[in-house]
Amino acid sequence: MSTTIGALPPHETMLLNMGPQHPSTHGVLRLLLELDGEVVVDAHPDIGFLHTGIEKSMEYRTFHQAITLTDRIDYLSPYSNNLAYVNAVETLFGIGAPPRASWLRVLFAELHRIGSHLVWLGTTAIDLAASSVLIYTFREREEILNLMEQLSGVRMMTSFIRIGGLPADVPPGFLEGVARFLERMTARLPEYDDLLQDNPIFKARTVGIGRISAPDAIARGMTGANLRATGVPYDVRRAMPYEIYTELDFDVPTETAGDSYARYRVRRREITESIRICRQVLERLPSGPIRIDDPRVAYPSRDKMHASMESLIHHYKLATEGPIPPPGEAYAAVESPRGEYGVHVVANGTNLPQRVRVRAPSFASLQALPLLVRGHMVADCVAALASIDFVLGEVDR
Amino acid sequence: MIRVADGIPTGTVRPDQLHRAIDALLTEGFDYLVDLFAYDTPERQERFDVVYLLHRMSDGARTRLKVQVADGDPVPTITDLYPNADWYEREVFDLYGVPFTGHPDLRRILLPDDWIGHPLRRDHPLGGEVVDYGLRAERRDTVAPLVFPEGTGR
Numbered sequence A: 001m002s003t004t005i006g007a008l009p010p011h012e013t014m015l016l017n018m019g020p021q022h023p024s025t026h027g028v029l030r031l032l033l034e035l036d037g038e039v040v041v042d043a044h045p046d047i048g049f050l051h052t053g054i055e056k057s058m059e060y061r062t063f064h065q066a067i068t069l070t071d072r073i074d075y076l077s078p079y080s081n082n083l084a085y086v087n088a089v090e091t092l093f094g095i096g097a098p099p100r101a102s103w104l105r106v107l108f109a110e111l112h113r114i115g116s117h118l119v120w121l122g123t124t125a126i127d128l129a130a131s132s133v134l135i136y137t138f139r140e141r142e143e144i145l146n147l148m149e150q151l152s153g154v155r156m157m158t159s160f161i162r163i164g165g166l167p168a169d170v171p172p173g174f175l176e177g178v179a180r181f182l183e184r185m186t187a188r189l190p191e192y193d194d195l196l197q198d199n200p201i202f203k204a205r206t207v208g209i210g211r212i213s214a215p216d217a218i219a220r221g222m223t224g225a226n227l228r229a230t231g232v233p234y235d236v237r238r239a240m241p242y243e244i245y246t247e248l249d250f251d252v253p254t255e256t257a258g259d260s261y262a263r264y265r266v267r268r269r270e271i272t273e274s275i276r277i278c279r280q281v282l283e284r285l286p287s288g289p290i291r292i293d294d295p296r297v298a299y300p301s302r303d304k305m306h307a308s309m310e311s312l313i314h315h316y317k318l319a320t321e322g323p324i325p326p327p328g329e330a331y332a333a334v335e336s337p338r339g340e341y342g343v344h345v346v347a348n349g350t351n352l353p354q355r356v357r358v359r360a361p362s363f364a365s366l367q368a369l370p371l372l373v374r375g376h377m378v379a380d381c382v383a384a385l386a387s388i389d390f391v392l393g394e395v396d397r
Numbered sequence B: 001m002i003r004v005a006d007g008i009p010t011g012t013v014r015p016d017q018l019h020r021a022i023d024a025l026l027t028e029g030f031d032y033l034v035d036l037f038a039y040d041t042p043e044r045q046e047r048f049d050v051v052y053l054l055h056r057m058s059d060g061a062r063t064r065l066k067v068q069v070a071d072g073d074p075v076p077t078i079t080d081l082y083p084n085a086d087w088y089e090r091e092v093f094d095l096y097g098v099p100f101t102g103h104p105d106l107r108r109i110l111l112p113d114d115w116i117g118h119p120l121r122r123d124h125p126l127g128g129e130v131v132d133y134g135l136r137a138e139r140r141d142t143v144a145p146l147v148f149p150e151g152t153g154r
Helices: A054-058 A066-070 A078-093 A099-127 A132-152 A174-197 A200-206 A214-219 A260-284 A302-307 A309-320 A361-367 A369-373 A378-387 A392-396 B015-027 B085-096
Strands: A014-018 A030-036 A039-046 A328-336 A339-347 A353-359 B010-013 B032-040 B048-055 B062-069
Touching (some): A030 A378, A039 A369, A054 A066, A054 A353, A066 A353, A078 A099, A078 A339, A099 A132, A099 A174, A099 A260, A132 A174, A174 A260, A200 A260, A200 A378, A302 A309, A361 A369, A361 A392, A361 B085, A369 A378, B010 B015, B015 B048, B015 B062, B032 B085
Parallel strands (some): B010 B062
Antiparallel strands (some): A014 A030, A030 A039, A328 A339, A339 A353, B032 B048, B048 B062
16 A cells, blocks of 8 residues: 555646546556556556555464454455465464375365356456346355355355364265255356357457556566466466375366456356366265364364363364474465465464465465556456456455 | 474574575475565564565475564575565565565555554554545554453463
């Protein structure tokens, strides 16, 4: 958040202030557009309006309590945030989740990926004045949120994860519900294609708009669909596999054009791939425990607590103090719907983290925005802005 | 030396060697700056660790470099090597007060320009900030340092 701007070139241009209150900035982003007539000469994104100090707050929570704060960073795909943070803490402990928990984590993360891409698709179409798409995508997203509510009692900020596994197994009927949803979702995807894929207006607004080359995208730290739309097949699920992604059969869609339409096509195909992954999880989900049996992170069983004083003390210590990882630092990354979402945790031997750093993919993508919009009209700036799929909660943290 | 649990090769360099070291890594093909951030250990004289995480797209190799500086000591910028270091260095400057020499546009990025202090420092209190949303707001700095209850870590 800034009242001044950086060095501006000294020619006759107009400065237009777009945002922070503007419907197409997807939150509170301020964009200073430098205009020559209606052509964007340069853009200066101004961020920080949603800065809530989440990283600072996490230093004052135990390692377990901090999980609930990670949900709020990228609120469209909370499960990726949970997963990256918990993976980093598990790396500090040198543990991992048991197989069933690991498969279920992947299922939830992929469901949230579908949900996030649906929100992106609907809001992007609205920015391009195709308001009906949002009705379709939110119909499906509602089903995902209902599933999450059935799972955890909460629709969005589920925090349905614990260090070393999951808090509970899935409720009865949940997996059947997921299977029914995947059926319906598959059947409805052609409706989206009918609305957008070959729609001449949609293509006129997106093809060739907001183009970026692969070397530029890498140099700017762009990841996720934004990078894959330039032809670089970089996906954290493949590059640094976590959980059980190595056992799954899925494709990493890429395009080569690097424009808004290419980013749309990549995300659209990622929905299909996520459905494929969810189907495989449903078919191959192993049975077994959902939480690792490690006294440093897991509560003793109820039976033990009723019979032994030591187990009761153990439970009390873990519930009040929280788990204490050995001193050290660890970075863990996941492929969130927006790209490489990484968490770096520094532990100093106490029950509170010394530092939790969130590497937010939107932060990097938004920094590249000036490259995307230079030379375009103001209205195309909106299309380019929407196509990079940023979440301000994650940019500002 | 802090234990690195994630297996990423990690090295520490002096601030005056940093730019050359990063340049050498860029020449070796580490083309993607994944992250640049800092953390604070106020017990140490050189309290700030500025951390650089680099990735090579061709084979997926990763490496991490650290530089440790005392309060007020500058770190050379790497914005000439990695354009995306721009915002990351501004963020470190904003939240920790670490200056980057040679940065083209070192301003606060997340906090307002008139903010006093660097909130991610460990000795900066959590909460207690007086925020006045009025048009003629004056900054008041009457915040007492936060005292942790015993046994809850630092």
